[in-house]
Amino acid sequence: MDYNLLWFVLVGILFAGYAMLDGFDLGVGALILRVKDDHDRRILYNAIGPVWDGNEVWLVTGGGALFAAFPPVYATVFSGFYLAFILLLFALIFRAVAIEFRSKEPWLWWRRWWDRGFFAGSTTASMLIGVAMGNIVWGVPIDARGEFAGTFLGLLHPYALLMGVTTVTLFMMHGAIYLHMKTEGTLQAIVREWINPLIIAFIVCFSLTTLATLLYVPRMTAILRAQPALFGVVVLLVLAVANLPREIHRGHDAGAFLSSCATMLLLMALFGLGMFPHMVYSVPDPEHSLTAYNAASTEKTLKIMTIVAAIGVPIVLTYTVTVYYIFRGKVKLGKDSY
Amino acid sequence: MNVEILSRIQFAFTVSFHYLYPPLSIGLGLVLVMMEAMWLKTRNPLYHNMARYWTKMFGLIFGLGVATGIVLEFEFGTNWATYSRFVGDIFGSALAAEGIFAFFLESGFLAILLFGWDKVGPKMHFFATCMVALGAHFSAVWIIVANSWQQTPAGSHLEIAGKAVLPGHAFEITDYGHARMVIDDFWGVVFNPSSMDRLSHTLVGAWLSGAFLVLSVAAFYQLKRRHTQFATASLKFGLALAIGASLLSLVTGHSSAGGVAKNQPSKLAAMEGLWESGPQAPLHPFGWVDTANKRTIGPKIPAGLSLLVGGTADHPVIGLNDIPPDLRPPIQATFQFFHIMVTMGFTMIGLSLLGGFLWCRGQLTDTKNFITRWFLRLAVPSVLLPQIANQVGWFTAEMGRQPWIVWGYLRTSDGLSAVVKANQVLASLIGFGMIYLLLFILFLFLLNRKIQHGPEPLEESENLPESWLKSARA
Numbered sequence: 001m002d003y004n005l006l007w008f009v010l011v012g013i014l015f016a017g018y019a020m021l022d023g024f025d026l027g028v029g030a031l032i033l034r035v036k037d038d039h040d041r042r043i044l045y046n047a048i049g050p051v052w053d054g055n056e057v058w059l060v061t062g063g064g065a066l067f068a069a070f071p072p073v074y075a076t077v078f079s080g081f082y083l084a085f086i087l088l089l090f091a092l093i094f095r096a097v098a099i100e101f102r103s104k105e106p107w108l109w110w111r112r113w114w115d116r117g118f119f120a121g122s123t124t125a126s127m128l129i130g131v132a133m134g135n136i137v138w139g140v141p142i143d144a145r146g147e148f149a150g151t152f153l154g155l156l157h158p159y160a161l162l163m164g165v166t167t168v169t170l171f172m173m174h175g176a177i178y179l180h181m182k183t184e185g186t187l188q189a190i191v192r193e194w195i196n197p198l199i200i201a202f203i204v205c206f207s208l209t210t211l212a213t214l215l216y217v218p219r220m221t222a223i224l225r226a227q228p229a230l231f232g233v234v235v236l237l238v239l240a241v242a243n244l245p246r247e248i249h250r251g252h253d254a255g256a257f258l259s260s261c262a263t264m265l266l267l268m269a270l271f272g273l274g275m276f277p278h279m280v281y282s283v284p285d286p287e288h289s290l291t292a293y294n295a296a297s298t299e300k301t302l303k304i305m306t307i308v309a310a311i312g313v314p315i316v317l318t319y320t321v322t323v324y325y326i327f328r329g330k331v332k333l334g335k336d337s338y
Numbered sequence: 339m340n341v342e343i344l345s346r347i348q349f350a351f352t353v354s355f356h357y358l359y360p361p362l363s364i365g366l367g368l369v370l371v372m373m374e375a376m377w378l379k380t381r382n383p384l385y386h387n388m389a390r391y392w393t394k395m396f397g398l399i400f401g402l403g404v405a406t407g408i409v410l411e412f413e414f415g416t417n418w419a420t421y422s423r424f425v426g427d428i429f430g431s432a433l434a435a436e437g438i439f440a441f442f443l444e445s446g447f448l449a450i451l452l453f454g455w456d457k458v459g460p461k462m463h464f465f466a467t468c469m470v471a472l473g474a475h476f477s478a479v480w481i482i483v484a485n486s487w488q489q490t491p492a493g494s495h496l497e498i499a500g501k502a503v504l505p506g507h508a509f510e511i512t513d514y515g516h517a518r519m520v521i522d523d524f525w526g527v528v529f530n531p532s533s534m535d536r537l538s539h540t541l542v543g544a545w546l547s548g549a550f551l552v553l554s555v556a557a558f559y560q561l562k563r564r565h566t567q568f569a570t571a572s573l574k575f576g577l578a579l580a581i582g583a584s585l586l587s588l589v590t591g592h593s594s595a596g597g598v599a600k601n602q603p604s605k606l607a608a609m610e611g612l613w614e615s616g617p618q619a620p621l622h623p624f625g626w627v628d629t630a631n632k633r634t635i636g637p638k639i640p641a642g643l644s645l646l647v648g649g650t651a652d653h654p655v656i657g658l659n660d661i662p663p664d665l666r667p668p669i670q671a672t673f674q675f676f677h678i679m680v681t682m683g684f685t686m687i688g689l690s691l692l693g694g695f696l697w698c699r700g701q702l703t704d705t706k707n708f709i710t711r712w713f714l715r716l717a718v719p720s721v722l723l724p725q726i727a728n729q730v731g732w733f734t735a736e737m738g739r740q741p742w743i744v745w746g747y748l749r750t751s752d753g754l755s756a757v758v759k760a761n762q763v764l765a766s767l768i769g770f771g772m773i774y775l776l777l778f779i780l781f782l783f784l785l786n787r788k789i790q791h792g793p794e795p796l797e798e799s800e801n802l803p804e805s806w807l808k809s810a811r812a
Contacts, residue, residue, distance in 0.1 A: 061441065070426075074422055075415055097401065298520050
């Protein structure tokens with residue numbers, strides 16, 4: 001295994017961690033307007049309260065790792081998707097301050113306003129993340145200098161939009177499953193009502209995306225044809241999704257949540273397998289594609305970063321798990337709550 | 339306006355707005371550590387009450403820091419793509435290390451700091467507070483390392499189309515797509531010639547932000563005779579840190595300037611408005627740079643600059659006349675911002691020493707005393723002093739670095755994204771302008787409401803969590 005492959009995987013893991021963790025709090029944002037009572041909404045906010053900003057750090061670190069390990073990819077994608085990324089920033093800012101500001105005043109209009117901001121920010125961010133992923137899968141025009149040669153509107157083609165909608169449903173499903181674990185009583189019963197429709201919606205969206213990928217982006221499945229053993233990932237993915245209603249039905253909320261996390265990880269694994277070694281696939285000129293080899297930092301930097309990750313990641317995982325453990329169980333509102 | 343100007347304005351605006359918050363989190367984080375340590379030591383519920391009050395403030399400030407910070411990481415790529423490709427091998431690692439070592443630490447333990455009062459025991463809570471403060475300091479370490487490397491590149495070399503360009507070798511970069519900086523020595527990058535000076539000066543500036551915020555709020559309560567017990571104790575915490583940090587900023591500022599003289603002479607010349615090279619370089623306490631006639635108008639201390647940077651009056655200092663015009667930074671702005679920073683610094687020293695004097699005389703809370711009253715009145719708006727100093731200090735550092743984005747290697751004007759158009763940047767700039775204006779108004783509104791509301795009454799905070807009471811009795 002060379003360092004380029006290692007960092008391709010590590011960057012993928014960081015973004016998968018982001019999807020898995022911030023995914024549920026983005027999903028909670030997309031669901032927030034579905035409950036009407038202020039007390040119930042507060043429980044939803046406090047379910048993600050202690051962890052949301054740690055979750056967002058996965059995006060910051062993933063972005064930093066991409067910048068460090070594959071600077072041309074970072075530069076090309078961020079400047080090429082300029083307006084989309086600026087919108088993503090606006091959405092992320094809005095939802096962050098909505099969480100922070102909402103609880104500071106008791107006025108109903110104030111809280112309603114921030115709830116809408118939180119909903120709009122979370123939904124837009126999920127959608128944009130999906131659209132960006134969709135474009136990476138589909139391929140984007142890259143010129144001979146390695147610069148993006150398309151337009152903003154060109155990024156909004158049907159495949160990317162489908163991926164966007166799929167991502168929103170995925171995050172909503174993930175968020176609902178997380179909330180089922182954190183709530184109790186009548187609120188939990190309300191959340192329970194959401195889960196099955198969301199699982200079905202996700203399966204429908206994901207089937208459509210898969211079909212579209214098979215038909216229009218066959219290179220994404222080339223590796224599965226070449227190495228049939230990797231079809232195991234697909235099998236695991238289907239099992240993880242099928243396990244969701246089973247765990248919920250049996251009352252194993254944590255099991256359902258872990259299964260949902262596994263779904264996210266396996267989806268990212270399929271994405272990574274399909275892409276490798278490409279990071280930005282160029283259409284119509286594949287020879288301009290940016291790969292883990294032609295767009296990487298020096299091996300020296302990758303080695304240094306590997307040491308940084310080897311020291312840092314275990315520490316990060318230790319206290320992330322600790323924090324989740326400390327705040328385990330059902331949400332109880334107290335005087336420090338949002 | 340063209341895309342270069344707009345991108346410069348956008349970065350300057352978003353980074354300045356962001357930089358209102360991190361220094362406060364760093365400084366206030368340290369104050370929280372001090373307060374909780376005092377509580378653990380004395381078990382006086384007053385300190386616990388203070389820690390809780392300032393923790394709430396901390397939460398608000400930290401939230402805004404996070405929300406506005408992610409913008410900057412994105413902007414390197416969105417607006418400065420050529421720069422990102424050029425420096426990624428070095429700059430990117432520092433940014434990633436910041437994420438792994440600092441941001442995770444901060445945000446993970448922040449959960450316990452803000453919401454964990456009833457979930458963990460006091461020692462664990464204190465540990466979490468220390469980790470949040472440490473994380474905030476670490477984030478300064480990595481970002482200052484990255485920025486300092488841009489100011490004084492070290493531990494790296496230039497590579498064009500895969501071939502190393504040796505130092506001193508003449509080169510002409512025509513295609514930045516094939517040129518990049520490449521790392522030689524990680525520790526050389528970390529300990530580049532300016533990083534330690536600039537890190538210490540930045541951290542001390544951040545402590546001042548925290549100290550003067552506490553000082554200002556406490557002085558306000560003291561003057562209004564509200565929450566007097568709380569106010570007196572907070573005043574002392576704020577003042578102790580303010581005295582220490584303002585004096586330290588003199589030391590770190592002096593050594594930073596010495597480094598600038600050595601490594602970035604054009605920046606120093608602009609900061610000081612020095613035109614003639616040579617020994618006996620004068621120092622202008624204030625003045626106006628007359629760029630047309632190549633002179634600086636205002637009072638001067640003969641040989642002052644030579645003495646400050648070299649220790650002797652005969653120390654030669656390079657002046658602007660010996661720097662080619664296309665390599666000079668914007669002189670007037672650099673000169674004025676630098677002088678505002680120094681003025682703010684000395685004002686903070688004066689104010690905190692006055693407070694220290696009153697403290698020694700036991701008159702710090704004696705609002706009948708004429709001097710004390712004036713001290714408190716001045717202390718209320720003093721929260722602005724470190725904020726202004728931090729902002730203009732960075733203006734000096736970054737404007738003084740121009741025309742370079744990476745000193746000696748890449749010009750700022752060459753670092754732009756090739757594919758981003760002026761109207762796109764204009765749109766995003768207007769968007770940031772409106773959103774940040776809204777955020778700033780709301781931030782001030784909520785901050786003011788919190789200050790007006792004041793800390794919880796002391797009796798209430800004596801209802802400590804059961805686990806805390808047990809450990810308090812033990």
